[in-house]
Amino acid sequence: MNFPSASIRCLFSFSWRDCLVSTGIFFCAVEFCILLRLADSSDGFASPIFVLAVLLISRLTNGYLFGLIASVLGVIGVNYIFTYPYMAFNFTLSGYPLTFLTFLMVSIITSTLTTQIKQQERLRAENEKEKMRANLLRSVSHDIRTPLTSIIGATSAILENPKLSPTEQQELLEDIRNEAQWLIRVVENLLSITRIGDAGTQITKEPELAEEVLGESVRKFRKRFPAVAISVEAPSVPLFVPMDPILIEQVLSNLLENAVVHGKTTSQIRLSVQEKEHTACFSVSDNGQGIPKKEFHTLFDGTLKHSETSSGDGKRNMGLGLSVCLAIVRAHGGTMNAKNLSEGAEFSFRLPLPKKEELSI
Amino acid sequence: MNIREKILVVEDEKSISHFISTILNNNGYEAMQARSGTEALSMISSHCPDLIILDLGLPDMDGTEILQNLRSWSSLPVVVVSARSHEQDKVDALDLGADDYLTKPFGTDELLARVRTAIRHTRTASGNDEIARNGTYTVRDLTIDYNKHQVLMRGENVHLTLSEFRIVALLGKYAGKVLTYDFIIKELWGPRASGDNQILRVNMANIRRKIEKNPAEPEYLFTEVGVGYRMLEGD
Numbered sequence: 001m002n003f004p005s006a007s008i009r010c011l012f013s014f015s016w017r018d019c020l021v022s023t024g025i026f027f028c029a030v031e032f033c034i035l036l037r038l039a040d041s042s043d044g045f046a047s048p049i050f051v052l053a054v055l056l057i058s059r060l061t062n063g064y065l066f067g068l069i070a071s072v073l074g075v076i077g078v079n080y081i082f083t084y085p086y087m088a089f090n091f092t093l094s095g096y097p098l099t100f101l102t103f104l105m106v107s108i109i110t111s112t113l114t115t116q117i118k119q120q121e122r123l124r125a126e127n128e129k130e131k132m133r134a135n136l137l138r139s140v141s142h143d144i145r146t147p148l149t150s151i152i153g154a155t156s157a158i159l160e161n162p163k164l165s166p167t168e169q170q171e172l173l174e175d176i177r178n179e180a181q182w183l184i185r186v187v188e189n190l191l192s193i194t195r196i197g198d199a200g201t202q203i204t205k206e207p208e209l210a211e212e213v214l215g216e217s218v219r220k221f222r223k224r225f226p227a228v229a230i231s232v233e234a235p236s237v238p239l240f241v242p243m244d245p246i247l248i249e250q251v252l253s254n255l256l257e258n259a260v261v262h263g264k265t266t267s268q269i270r271l272s273v274q275e276k277e278h279t280a281c282f283s284v285s286d287n288g289q290g291i292p293k294k295e296f297h298t299l300f301d302g303t304l305k306h307s308e309t310s311s312g313d314g315k316r317n318m319g320l321g322l323s324v325c326l327a328i329v330r331a332h333g334g335t336m337n338a339k340n341l342s343e344g345a346e347f348s349f350r351l352p353l354p355k356k357e358e359l360s361i
Numbered sequence: 362m363n364i365r366e367k368i369l370v371v372e373d374e375k376s377i378s379h380f381i382s383t384i385l386n387n388n389g390y391e392a393m394q395a396r397s398g399t400e401a402l403s404m405i406s407s408h409c410p411d412l413i414i415l416d417l418g419l420p421d422m423d424g425t426e427i428l429q430n431l432r433s434w435s436s437l438p439v440v441v442v443s444a445r446s447h448e449q450d451k452v453d454a455l456d457l458g459a460d461d462y463l464t465k466p467f468g469t470d471e472l473l474a475r476v477r478t479a480i481r482h483t484r485t486a487s488g489n490d491e492i493a494r495n496g497t498y499t500v501r502d503l504t505i506d507y508n509k510h511q512v513l514m515r516g517e518n519v520h521l522t523l524s525e526f527r528i529v530a531l532l533g534k535y536a537g538k539v540l541t542y543d544f545i546i547k548e549l550w551g552p553r554a555s556g557d558n559q560i561l562r563v564n565m566a567n568i569r570r571k572i573e574k575n576p577a578e579p580e581y582l583f584t585e586v587g588v589g590y591r592m593l594e595g596d
Contacts, residue, residue: 184466191444209562211569211577212584219583234577238566240559245586246448273577 018061022070025060029053030077046081047099050074051106058110062118067107075100136193139320143186147179154179181224185257189324192250196331203247203331207240207354210273210280217252218271225260233272241280241351247328248282248351254321255284255347263288263344275353279334283348290340299338325349365391366480369410371401371427372442373420381414384469390476398422402430405437412480415459416442417450425450425457432458438479442467448587455541455588462539462588478537478594491595498533500595503572503581505533512572519571524549525564529572529592532582537594539585565590 033046054074058067078099154172158164164172196203211234218232252271260266266288273282291299299322325347329336334351368390372378375396382392393408395401398419405413413431417424428439441454441462451462460479463472492498496508504513512519512529521529527549532540542558549561565584569576583591 180466207559208586209566209584211566212562213586214577215579216584216586218578232575232577234575236570238563240562249586 012065013063014065015062018066021060022057022066025053025056026070026073026077029074030081033081046078050078051103054103054107055110058107059114061114063115064108064111067111068104071103071107074103136320136323140186140190143320144183147182151176151179186320188250189254189320192247192324192328195244195247196327203244205242205244205332207242208245208248210234210239210241210282213243213245213248214252214271214273214282217249217256220253221256224257228260228267228269230256230269230271233270233274235274239273239275239280242354243332243351244328247331251325251328251349252282252284254325258321258347259284259286259288259345263290265289266344276350278353279350280353281348281350283346285341285344285346287344290343290345291338296338296340365389366411367391367393367408368412368414368476369393369395369401369404369408370414371395371398371419371424372414372416373397373418374416377416381472384472385476388473398424398427401427405431405435410437411483412476413437413439414442414463414476415439417447417454418443425454428454428457428459436483438483440475440479451588452541452543455539456543460538474537474594482535482538492534498536498595500536500581500593503593505530514572521568521571525568525571528561528564529568529582532590532592536592539589539591541589545589 029049029052033049036045036049051074054067054070057070058064061067079096154176158169158172214232214234218230221228221230256269256271259269263286266286268287270285271283273280275281326336329349329351332351334349336347336349338345338347340346366389368385370378370381370385370392372381372394373396378394378396382394385392393404393410395404398421401413401415401419404410415424415427419427424441428441431437431439436458438460439458441451441459442465443450443454443462444465451464454462460482461475463475492507496506498505498507502515504516505511506513507530510523510526510530512521512526528545531545531548542561546554546558546561565582566576569579569582572581573579581593583593585591
């Protein structure tokens with residue numbers, strides 16, 4: 001439950017945007033009335049136009065504040081400027097209280113409706129987020145269960161069968177290590193999501209040298225996949241990109257890993273970063289099998305695609321990794337892209353760069 | 362029989378402590394285990410270990426508290442163990458006087474490399490015995506000549522500027538060890554230098570362009586993202 005003072009502040013919130021919108025609409029109404037009066041000397045049009053203005057202001061601003069101000073100003077405006085005697089107040093006109101009441105009612109009713117609609121939108125967004133979270137949990141539990149099963153299986157095989165040959169033991173132990181490494185990566189991705197946090201919290205961006213982040217990702221990748229050749233290209237002029245380096249490293253390592261795991265036949269990867277149209281464009285391209293056509297349009301829809309049928313069991317999806325990439329890039333205000341090359345696939349993402357003058361040191 | 366170096370493993374997770382100790386015991390060290398901060402502190406004063414491997418998250422006190430306590434009376438090398446996403450913890454621990462850190466999960470070779478480096482750096486006062494002996498530090502094709510203030514690649518002077526040389530010289534002195542941005546800035550530009558590390562990074566970018574074949578694939582000067590820089594250590 002909100003504190004009363006907080007909710008009142010919410011209902012009567014002030015923002016410069018709203019202020020600007022209100023002033024704009026109000027002046028339009030005044031201008032319009034002045035123009036109309038040039039053509040028609042009767043005053044009948046002033047009231048409806050101001051009612052319309054009050055309605056628009058109430059609809060387009062947050063809370064009740066600006067609608068109420070507009071209705072008061074509207075009454076004054078109609079009375080002062082557009083009703084005889086012009087440029088003078090006359091509160092003795094018959095029907096005046098009714099006009100005032102109409103203005104007030106229009107403002108209050110519209111503001112109430114607007115606030116309600118906005119609350120419903122927020123609720124729907126929260127529901128959506130909740131659903132996404134549930135999807136994520138399901139996907140992750142699945143991703144975790146499979147390797148855990150094989151770890152437990154392999155360890156009990158070793159512990160309960162003392163007569164296993166050393167090679168058999170070695171193989172089982174290697175399986176265990178691989179599965180555990182897979183688990184670690186799942187968890188790192190989850191941690192990245194918590195680091196992005198909710199939509200409300202901002203990630204902390206610092207200008208980082210693109211080549212340093214690239215270099216680190218490649219170093220770690222080489223350790224894990226020594227068999228895959230990887231080439232790296234960074235611009236000759238040091239490129240500073242505002243980012244959370246840990247998160248961007250996560251994106252790069254996910255993309256590199258996907259290139260190997262999902263490219264299947266990948267033997268070569270090219271990782272590059274360059275400046276393009278005021279963005280830093282990072283790209284990972286491989287010479288693997290490319291992205292299957294049927295998966296293409298669901299790659300970046302921001303949802304976690306995980307087959308809910310039991311046949312999906314045992315298969316690892318790239319849903320989590322890519323969703324995390326997309327979430328991270330979006331949190332940086334960037335965009336992400338995927339395409340098939342003549343051979344293999346290319347994933348790229350762009351991060352916005354600051355204006356040139358801020359960048360120079 | 363030679364005397365084995367004693368290493369105290371401070372870690373509350375039994376399985377992690379167990380595997381670290383096993384690796385150490387099988388690689389010529391003598392490992393002892395402490396499960397809590399208080400136990401660690403009493404073991405440090407009674408056993409005088411040669412190195413401490415310290416997990417930052419302990420049940421009874423924060424790892425940094427032990428570090429602070431220890432640093433008030435001893436320069437015993439400490440390698441901190443921490444999770445990947447807590448880079449601020451690593452930076453804080455390093456700035457509090459930890460010698461190095463390990464990121465969970467880590468492998469055998471990484472653990473042993475960090476232990477070796479940390480122990481080596483305490484044995485020689487200048488941090489690196491080659492510098493003390495010859496006034497140079499050499500690793501692969503790179504030579505830092507401390508007397509002539511030069512950095513050579515395959516015997517060729519790479520013409521660093523003065524601040525570039527000082528950065529390389531500092532990293533070379535602590536080769537194998539990660540130095541935080543703050544530490545480097547304070548060493549180079551004094552304690553009142555601004556906390557902004559842009560100048561350092563621009564210098565590093567220039568150094569890399571003079572020393573490395575491909576600046577995005579460094580062979581000598583590594584970045585520890587979010588923490589600092591580390592220079593390749595000789596064998």
